[in-house]
Amino acid sequence: MSKVVVMDHPLIQHKLTMLRDINTGSKDFRDLVKEISMLMAYEMTRELPLEDAEIETPLCTMTSKTLAGKKLGIIPILRAGLGMVDGVLQLIPAAKVGHIGLYRDPETLQPVEYYCKLPSDVPERELFVLDPMLATGGSANAAIQFIKDRGGVNIRLVSLIAAPEGVDAVHKAHPDVDIYVAAMDEKLNDHAYIVPGLGDAGDRLFGTK
Numbered sequence: 001m002s003k004v005v006v007m008d009h010p011l012i013q014h015k016l017t018m019l020r021d022i023n024t025g026s027k028d029f030r031d032l033v034k035e036i037s038m039l040m041a042y043e044m045t046r047e048l049p050l051e052d053a054e055i056e057t058p059l060c061t062m063t064s065k066t067l068a069g070k071k072l073g074i075i076p077i078l079r080a081g082l083g084m085v086d087g088v089l090q091l092i093p094a095a096k097v098g099h100i101g102l103y104r105d106p107e108t109l110q111p112v113e114y115y116c117k118l119p120s121d122v123p124e125r126e127l128f129v130l131d132p133m134l135a136t137g138g139s140a141n142a143a144i145q146f147i148k149d150r151g152g153v154n155i156r157l158v159s160l161i162a163a164p165e166g167v168d169a170v171h172k173a174h175p176d177v178d179i180y181v182a183a184m185d186e187k188l189n190d191h192a193y194i195v196p197g198l199g200d201a202g203d204r205l206f207g208t209k
């Protein structure tokens, strides 16, 4: 079974509190999503394999560690996942970026696909799916399935806030996928919004409500 890592670093928790606040406007919301994503990128890459490299310092030659052999990919789920891209790229600038367009139908709560463009060598990459909200898990599961259908194998899911229902759903459908979150919230409400949550992440990022 895969694991769930809750990144409760004080900086992440502090910024998440500001993010949740109803009085935080779109500009600050975008900045905070970027900053939290950058901090999460540090932790979610902790287990990436390293290899030895021969280098020369100004004093001598040495064998030192490098990520060089590893190809990375980040895949935001549109729209809200876009807010996480720049923060993650700041730490892993060589990562390729795929996009999966999905929205959750408000009536059926089922994910509806409208776009998918992934790096052609997706099977060889260590992949990080980005979406701030893991609610029912329907969107994340659909995105992970698209990636697997195209050959992706090393997949992790990175969300800012998760509901227990979403974590359970992803574990059940994709037991090989580790999940990284900044907070595990209490529950979903009758409209499948995360409580306490932060509202609609896409609307708050892009000012569409």
Ligand SMILES: O=P(O)(O)OC[C@H]1O[C@H](OP(=O)(O)OP(=O)(O)O)[C@H](O)[C@@H]1O
Residues within 6 Å of the ligand: 077, 078, 079, 080, 081, 102, 103, 104, 105, 109, 111, 131, 132, 133, 134, 135, 136, 137, 138, 139, 140, 166, 192, 200, 201, 202, 203
């Ligand atoms: O776990 P789920 O129940 O599937 O819900 C989570 C999804 O809902 C939100 O997207 P939304 O449909 O609002 O699209 P948007 O990002 O374009 O706003 C969110 O960004 C996730 O993708």
Ligand SMILES: O=c1cc[nH]c(=O)[nH]1
Residues within 6 Å of the ligand: 080, 133, 135, 192, 193, 194, 195, 197, 198, 199, 200, 201, 202
């Ligand atoms: O709480 C939620 C649930 C789904 N999508 C969001 O943006 N927020």
Ligand SMILES: [Mg+2]
Residues within 6 Å of the ligand: 080, 200, 201, 202, 203
């Ligand atoms: Mg939305």
